[in-house]
């Protein structure tokens with residue numbers, strides 16, 4: 001392994017590359033990365049890095065977002081099949097039809113969406129700034145929220161706004177059930193329950209905190225609690241343990257694993273840098289439109 005890591009370091013310098021990783025990546029990838037974060041932090045990092053090459057350890061929509069925000073950079077996804085099933089639950093054509101049914105409504109799309117869907121949207125958001133973004137929109141406007149019905153419902157609950165939901169969802173987060181949370185809580189009655197807003201309503205209602213992965217990391221740092229039930233993908237527990245080794249982290253189910261996030265391995269990162277593959281690009285006409293929605297997103301920071 002040391003040999004592979006050494007080769008990655010060397011190639012990274014030669015290529016002037018930066019390795020960005022999402023909080024759900026395998027532990028060894030999070031350790032290897034130059035920057036690890038949630039979707040919003042990664043988008044901001046991708047837009048401001050000086051590196052010429054971005055190796056994106058995450059899923060396709062994240063690499064596409066980097067390619068849209070930094071079109072002059074080379075963006076590589078070490079496994080071209082690492083996609084997000086939720087992002088694939090709406091097409092640009094379906095969104096155009098939805099818009100035609102609701103003329104005058106504003107379209108907010110979760111960053112977990114294709115570049116084509118972003119290009120059809122007015123605003124883009126992540127789980128860390130969705131509530132702030134929707135609060136900032138004119139009160140008389142109807143909102144179409146795509147593709148995640150759970151994040152959309154969470155936004156509607158927090159803002160009191162009229163939000164029309166698309167029936168998309170994250171197949172990993174729906175594996176976390178209310179029973180799983182209740183079982184974990186009965187074993188660890190003092191634990192704080194932190195869940196991701198991609199979880200279903202029952203899980204959201206049982207949770208003490210609803211946070212993006214980046215917000216979870218910040219919350220634990222400040223919290224006096226010593227046990228946390230983690231209602232999101234298990235990968236985040238790696239960094240939680242590293243940053244706060246004295247607390248205990250309980251995953252309510254063994255099923256909270258995103259298979260696409262786990263497709264990226266150390267060997268694939270090396271291959272990616274050696275071969276400069278797989279290149280992620282977005283056609284200019286799509287990019288220009290999607291960029292506007294994304295730029296609005298990176299300007300709205302969570303409170």
Ligand code: 13P
Pocket residue numbers: 023037038039040084112126127128170196198211212213214
């Ligand atoms: P965040 O890291 O932005 O909370 O996103 C979670 C997610 O599901 C990314 O695919």
Ligand code: SF4
Pocket residue numbers: 059083084085086087112170171172173233258259260261
């Ligand atoms: Fe997509 Fe869910 Fe995996 Fe995130 S955890 S990449 S939303 S499938």
